[in-house]
Each structure stands twice: as structure tokens, then as C-alpha cells.
Amino acid sequence: MSHAGHPISVRRGLLTPGAAVLAGLALIGLGAAAYRFLFGIGAASNLSNQYPWGIWIGIDVASGVALAAGGFTSAAVAHIFHQHKYEVLVRPALLTAMLGYTFAVLGLFADLGRFYNIWHPMIPMMWQGNSVLFEVAMCVMVYLNILYIEFLPIVCERFAGRVSLPGPLRALNPMVERALRIAQATLGKMMFLFIVGGVVLSCMHQSSLGSLLLIAPYKVNPLWYTPVMPMLFLLSAFSAGFAMVIFESLLSAWTFRLAPETKVLASYSRFLVVFLGVYLVAKGTDFVIRDAYHSLLAGGIAPVMFLVEICAGIVLPLLLLVSPRVRGTALGLFAASGLVVGGVLLNRVNVFLVAFRPPYAQTPYFPSLVESLITLGLISALVLTYRVFVTIFPILPAGECVPARELAAEDIPAETEPYAA
Amino acid sequence: MGSSVAGAAFAQSALAESSANAEDGYGMLVDTTECIGCRKCEWACAQENKLSDKPVEAFEDPSAFEEPRRMTADAYTVVNRYDIPDQPAQHTFVKAQCMHCLRPACVSACLVGALRRQPSGQVTYDAWKCMGCRYCMVACPFQVPAYQYDNALTPVVSKCNFCFNRVQNEGKMPACADMCPPMCLTFAKRSELLRLAHQKIEANPDRYLDHVYGEHELGGTAWMYLTSRPVTELGLLEFDAKAIPDRTEPMQHAIFKMGVPPMLLFGLLTVAMKTFEHKEEE
The missing domain is CATH 1.20.5 (Single alpha-helices involved in coiled-coils or other helix-helix interfaces)
Structure with a gap:
């Protein structure tokens, strides 16, 4: 590199x-x-007996995992299909995925009634292979560890030869140093296993998140309920992955006053167009085959949410992205990718919260x-x-806007985020 | 890799499930034309499962019938009253509880096997395995399982367990059936109950609709109902005969059978990776 x-x-x-x-x-x-x-x-x-799942599952877990899809899509493009010009996008996407999955699991802790049993799916005697959730749990668990492993080389690059833990931890310095050296020496040869494995596991659990509600055919609004939900979830996860990388790249560039990678992103947006287009065709075909348009005439908020999801989250960004004029500007890319990210988020909220209407429930969940x-x-x-x-580790591409200055170790604050404790 | 291990688990549970279905388990026949709405079954259930220490008088309050109730963490069963539109003096009372499906969605959903269908027909719950994800509650088409939301540390999924321990180890009938006149709640093997139900319908075609609710619904349930009115007027939901797990498990198994498709994808991507790498070197 x-x-x-x-x-x-x-x-x-x-x-x-x-x-x-x-x-x-x-x-x-x-x-x-x-x-x-x-x-x-x-x-x-x-949450109630009729509405057992709320925003902790619908947003923190389901949407969080979808929006963290950039980790595997960008790894696939740059490292499996060796499109090296997109290399600059891999690290921010990897960091987003790593943090996205970590926080999804933290969110899950709040939702689980017996959170201290979260490790139970690892015990073979409790395995229940018929459960979609079992597969999701296993995949997410393994993939989270893969993400940490994929991030290790960045830690090595930043700290190998420069480990200086403060205070009494100083004694550990040589040991940490040696661990980093070993990681550096071994990871390179094995990394392809983790990269390919990460993509496979992502395809599995991104689609299986869509299978989760297949088990509730009498509770989910037919606007969203379809046997092909797993396929739609996978396609929208691809779209979310590509869109999130573009969206975030521009957001970071503006926040940190770096030069936006407009050219790379414009070219990268072609993947988004392809997957978003396939997603729209798949969703539309399924919708027509199932005669689901009858449900559009039903009252309530669901049809409105469905139309917003399709129009603002898929059709509009697609129209924006096929125009070279829009695609060529940072602002155009930002708007289009932002709409896709919002659209996929809305889809997950719709499926898990809006569409879920159990017959016995009196008042909807809010x-x-x-x-x-x-x-x-x-x-x-x-x-x-x-x-x-991004302040501590080399994640974002070096922009031309910032005057070159040697990074001083003192500039790095030791502050960590509150949830880590 | 996780996928191949998971594949082995699928094969195992598919096997266990087919053997469980072959058994003729217990069932209960609810004759809604006989129920007088005394709610003694609710009291007996609360006693047996130590859900509350309310005296029997607490279950005689007629205001409980004003709105249809659903099961809660403190009530595994409830009796509701449904008025007959043109006969204001007459009512139909309907007991609700876990239906103990032959192909339970909750069992299929539970990722740690905390919910199980026993060969003798009861769907039981092991709290110590449970993570509290509440996917069983999402899955249950009858919206039966309730949750101890107010328990901060050790909440359990609450539902009728068909008095599993009482029936299997003490040789008694479920507490509710013990309390109720036998004409109303009949406890027996499910196959016998089906014979009885159809005999009753045949003998009294004016009294009963020709429909045993639970015989075919969602692949069949251990608890079944005889009614004089359409079930939808009695707070019961209409369902297809297709069992819920048949909508999810075939797809899940087809995609991940023995972990072959994930392995295939893994192989394909590895080949792609090496191919593109070589192209680059040339």
C-alpha cells in the first residue's frame, strides 16, 4: 500500500x-x-407483550448492521476484486463497520432481558439451527471478531515500535510491542482468509436479518412481508454499504477540512447505481407479483412510509446518480448517498416497527x-x-488542504468514549 | 468456520423435530358452549404456577369481562366474554392460553433451545437457557408469550406450560382442567379429543359449527376449540393450515444446508481474489 x-x-x-x-x-x-x-x-x-421489539432492535441492531455494510462491500471491491483506486475508502469503511457492529451489540445488551446470557449461542448443546436468529447471532459474533482482526494492521502501523503506555502500565510496553510484531508478521499471510470470510459472513447475516420477520406472517404488513425479504435485505445492505462509504467520506472530508475524494467517489458511485437499480427492480417485481398494491389503499401511516421509502430512498437517488452532472460534484454525491442511507434506515425501521402490527395489539408501539x-x-x-x-489511527487519506506538520504524540488526547468503560 | 458448524446443527434439529411429530401427545378440548365464565381455571392456574396469591374471590369480579384481556406475566390463562349481538342476555366465554402447537413457531424461533416441544405435546420453557431476546414473542401467531418486563435481573418468558410437571411427574390433569367440569375442558390424548369433537358436532349439529379450531390451524394445535359461532367473533384469529416453521425453515435450510453454499461462496471469492491478483502482476 x-x-x-x-x-x-x-x-x-x-x-x-x-x-x-x-x-x-x-x-x-x-x-x-x-x-x-x-x-x-x-x-x-x-415494549409490551404485543410489541416485544422496539427501536433497540429496529434501529440499534437492524439499521446499525445495515449501515455498517460498507465494511464488507469496500473490502470486496478493493481487496477481492483488486480495484486499488478505491483503497482510500477501505479504512474509513472498516472503522465504521467495526464501530457499527460493536455498538449494535452494545444496543443488544440493553434489549436482552438476560443480557448476561448473551454467550449462550456459543454453547453447542444449546444450538438451535432452525432459528434464523441463531444464524444471525453466530455470523455477527464471528464477523465482529474478523473486523477487529482486520483493524489490527492499522494498530500495528500506528504503534509498532512506538508503544509507550503511561504510568504503571509502562512495564507492559515490551510485551505489547512483541505482540504487535507477531501480529505484523503473521497477519499479512492470513488476511485474505479474514477478508473473504468477512464477505461471506456478511452476505449470510445481512440476508438473514431479512428472514427474521418471515416467522411472523400474520403480523407484518403485506407492503413489506414477502418470502424474498432476505434477498431484499441483502441487496439493500449492498446499497447501504456503498452509499455509506460515499456519504461518510465526504462528511469526514468537510469535518476535518481535507480534500474530498470527489473523483474516486464519483467513480465508486457506479457500484451504488448498479446495486440500487437491482434492488429497485427486485422490490418492484416482487411487489407486482404479490399484488401488494392493494395494501397501498389501506389507511394509516404504513402506505405513506412505504412510498417515502421507495421514492426518496431509492428512485430519487437513482435519478440523481445517473446524471453525470450530479455525480461529478461532491454535493450531488453527498445528497444522493445520504438519501440512500436514509432510505435503507427507513426500510429497517419500517419492517421492524411500522409494518409490525400484531392483531391483538390495541395501541401501536412508540x-x-x-x-x-x-x-x-x-x-x-x-x-x-x-x-x-481517526485522530489516533491512520484512517483517512492525507488531504492536500492541511499544511504538512509532523504529528506530535502530545496532540493525541487520551480521551475515550464513555461507553467503553 | 461458523457456517459449517451451524450446518451440522441444522441437520441435528431437523432430525429431532421429525421424531417429535410422530408422537401423539396430550391435548385439551375447550367446549365454548359449556363455559359459564366462572374463571376458576384462572384461579387454579395462578395457584398451580404460583403466579399470585389472590383469593378465589378476586376472580369473581365481573368487571374483568368489560374488555377482552390477554395473557400477562401473572396470568397464563384468561377467560373473556363475547356478547351475542341479537341476544343481549346470552354470552359466549372463551378461555385463552398457549395453544401448544404441534409445529410451534416459538420453538423454531428460539436460538438457544429454551423453548421445546415435548414428545408428550407440551411446549415448555427453560429459563436458564433464555437470553431474553423475545423472538418467541415476535414469532407466536397467537401472541401468547408474555414477558416479565418489570423484573430487571431475571425476567422470564411467561406462558402456560400445560402443567408439564403436574401431568408427567404427578400423573394429574392440568390444574385448569382439574377445576373445570369435564364437559367444558376435556383433557386427553389429542387423537381421542379429535374423535370426541367430531362426535359432538355430529350429535349436535345445531349446537356446534362444523369446525374444530386447532385441528388444522397452523399445522394443528394441542388445544382445540368447539364453538357455536364463527371463531373471529370469539376473539380467535383465522389461520392457514400451513405451519409457521414451514415458511422459514425450508429457506434457511436450503440456503445454509450443511454450510455448502457459504463454503462455495468462500471458494469462489478466494479464486476471484487470486485471479485479480495475478492479472495485476502481469
Whole structure:
């Protein structure tokens, strides 16, 4: 990896107003989480016997995993199909995926009534292979570890030969140093296993997230309920993955005042067009075959949400992206990719929350304040952690806008995000 | 890799499941034309399962019938009253509880096997395995399992277990059936109950609709209902005969059978990776 734009650590301080707001929201979220663990799910949420799943599953887990798909799509493009010009996009996507999955699992802790049994799917005597959730759990668990392994080379690059733990931890320095050296020596040869494995596992659990609600045919609105939900989830995860990489790349460039990779991203957006197009065709064909348009005439919020998801989340960005004029500008790319990200997020919220209407339920579910604060806190903590990581590790491509200056170790704050504790 | 291990698990549970279905388990026939709405079954259930120490008088409050109720963490069964539109003085009472499906969606959904269908017909729950993900509640078409949302540390999924322990180890009838006159709740092997139900319908065609609710619904349930009115007027839901797991498991097994497709994808991608690498070197 000896490219012109080799990633470096961002040299901007962390003490910005935006970061302060994120830290505040994360702390409030931590408080809300404490409330949930002290007083139980009933006290903290609006979940009920009829609505057992809320935003902790619909947003934190299902949407979080979908929006973290950039990790495997960018790895596939750059490392499996060797499209090296997209190499600059791999590390930010990997970091997003790693943090996205980590926070999805943290969100899951809030949702699980017996969170301390989260490791049970690992025990062979409890394996229940008929369960879609079992497959999702296994894949996510293995993939999360693969993401950590894929991130290790970046840790080595940053710290090998420069390990200097503070205070009493100083004694560990030689050991950590040796561990990094061993990792450096061995990982390179094995990395292809993890990269390919990560893509396979992602295809498996991204689609299986779509199978989850197949088990509730009498509860899910026919606008969304279809036997091909797993395929639609996989296709939309691909789309979300490509869109998220573009969206984030531009957002980071503007936040950290780096040069946006507009040319690379414009070319990268072709993948998004292809997958989004296939997704639209698949969703449309399925919709027509199932005669689901009758359900559009039903009252309530569901048809509106469905149309917004299709029009604003798929059709509009597709129209924007096929125009070379829009695709060629950073703002055009940002708008189109943002719409796709929002559209996939809306799809997951629609499937897990809006479409789910059990016949015996009286009043529809709406998240409580504490529930929302936990979700908001997790998202804020994620963004903040991302900020901290790009400051410490060489993630983002070196932009031309920033005057060259040697990175001084003192510039790196030791602050970590509150959820890590 | 996780996929091949998972494949082995699929094969195992598919085997276990087919043997479980061959057994003729217990069942219960609810004759809604006989029920007088005394709610003693609710009391007996609460006693047997130590759900509440409310006296029997607490179950005699007629205001409980004002709105149809659903099961909660403290009530594995509830009796609801349904008015007959043109006969205001007459009502139909319907007991609700876990239906103990022959092909339970909750069992198929549970990722750690905390929910199981016993060969004798009861769908039981092992709290110590449970993670509290509540996917069983998402899956149950009858919306039966309730959750101890107010328990912060050791919440359990709450539902009727068909008095598994009482029936299997103490040789007694389920507590509700013990309390109820036998004409209303009949406890026996499911095949016998089906014979009885159809005999009753044949003998009293004016009293009963020719439909044993639970005989075919969702692949059949251990608890079955005889009614004089369409089930939808009695707070029961209409279902196809197709069992819920048949909608998910075939797809899941086809995609991941023995982990072959994931392995194939793994192989293909590895070949692609090496091919593109060589192209680059040339």
C-alpha cells in the first residue's frame, strides 16, 4: 500500500463544539442505560407483550448492521476484486463497520432481558439451527471478531515500535510491542482468509436479518412481508454499504477540512447505481407479483412510509446518480448517498416497527424517552469514537488542504468514549 | 468456520423435530358452549404456577369481562366474554392460553433451545437457557408469550406450560382442567379429543359449527376449540393450515444446508481474489 494518498491520523483537536454535544448525548445515554439496567426493560421502555421489539432492535441492531455494510462491500471491491483506486475508502469503511457492529451489540445488551446470557449461542448443546436468529447471532459474533482482526494492521502501523503506555502500565510496553510484531508478521499471510470470510459472513447475516420477520406472517404488513425479504435485505445492505462509504467520506472530508475524494467517489458511485437499480427492480417485481398494491389503499401511516421509502430512498437517488452532472460534484454525491442511507434506515425501521402490527395489539408501539435516549446516546458515542479513532489511527487519506506538520504524540488526547468503560 | 458448524446443527434439529411429530401427545378440548365464565381455571392456574396469591374471590369480579384481556406475566390463562349481538342476555366465554402447537413457531424461533416441544405435546420453557431476546414473542401467531418486563435481573418468558410437571411427574390433569367440569375442558390424548369433537358436532349439529379450531390451524394445535359461532367473533384469529416453521425453515435450510453454499461462496471469492491478483502482476 504505497499510494499517494496513504492514510494518516487527523491532526485536528477533539475539543470542538460538535464533539462536546456528542459527548453530552452519550453521557445522557449512559444515564438512561443505567436506569434500564437498574429498573428493568418495563420501566425504561414502551415494549409490551404485543410489541416485544422496539427501536433497540429496529434501529440499534437492524439499521446499525445495515449501515455498517460498507465494511464488507469496500473490502470486496478493493481487496477481492483488486480495484486499488478505491483503497482510500477501505479504512474509513472498516472503522465504521467495526464501530457499527460493536455498538449494535452494545444496543443488544440493553434489549436482552438476560443480557448476561448473551454467550449462550456459543454453547453447542444449546444450538438451535432452525432459528434464523441463531444464524444471525453466530455470523455477527464471528464477523465482529474478523473486523477487529482486520483493524489490527492499522494498530500495528500506528504503534509498532512506538508503544509507550503511561504510568504503571509502562512495564507492559515490551510485551505489547512483541505482540504487535507477531501480529505484523503473521497477519499479512492470513488476511485474505479474514477478508473473504468477512464477505461471506456478511452476505449470510445481512440476508438473514431479512428472514427474521418471515416467522411472523400474520403480523407484518403485506407492503413489506414477502418470502424474498432476505434477498431484499441483502441487496439493500449492498446499497447501504456503498452509499455509506460515499456519504461518510465526504462528511469526514468537510469535518476535518481535507480534500474530498470527489473523483474516486464519483467513480465508486457506479457500484451504488448498479446495486440500487437491482434492488429497485427486485422490490418492484416482487411487489407486482404479490399484488401488494392493494395494501397501498389501506389507511394509516404504513402506505405513506412505504412510498417515502421507495421514492426518496431509492428512485430519487437513482435519478440523481445517473446524471453525470450530479455525480461529478461532491454535493450531488453527498445528497444522493445520504438519501440512500436514509432510505435503507427507513426500510429497517419500517419492517421492524411500522409494518409490525400484531392483531391483538390495541395501541401501536412508540418508543419511550429513556429508550430513545439510549439509542441516541449509542449513536453519539459511535460518532465520537469514530472521531477519536481517526485522530489516533491512520484512517483517512492525507488531504492536500492541511499544511504538512509532523504529528506530535502530545496532540493525541487520551480521551475515550464513555461507553467503553 | 461458523457456517459449517451451524450446518451440522441444522441437520441435528431437523432430525429431532421429525421424531417429535410422530408422537401423539396430550391435548385439551375447550367446549365454548359449556363455559359459564366462572374463571376458576384462572384461579387454579395462578395457584398451580404460583403466579399470585389472590383469593378465589378476586376472580369473581365481573368487571374483568368489560374488555377482552390477554395473557400477562401473572396470568397464563384468561377467560373473556363475547356478547351475542341479537341476544343481549346470552354470552359466549372463551378461555385463552398457549395453544401448544404441534409445529410451534416459538420453538423454531428460539436460538438457544429454551423453548421445546415435548414428545408428550407440551411446549415448555427453560429459563436458564433464555437470553431474553423475545423472538418467541415476535414469532407466536397467537401472541401468547408474555414477558416479565418489570423484573430487571431475571425476567422470564411467561406462558402456560400445560402443567408439564403436574401431568408427567404427578400423573394429574392440568390444574385448569382439574377445576373445570369435564364437559367444558376435556383433557386427553389429542387423537381421542379429535374423535370426541367430531362426535359432538355430529350429535349436535345445531349446537356446534362444523369446525374444530386447532385441528388444522397452523399445522394443528394441542388445544382445540368447539364453538357455536364463527371463531373471529370469539376473539380467535383465522389461520392457514400451513405451519409457521414451514415458511422459514425450508429457506434457511436450503440456503445454509450443511454450510455448502457459504463454503462455495468462500471458494469462489478466494479464486476471484487470486485471479485479480495475478492479472495485476502481469
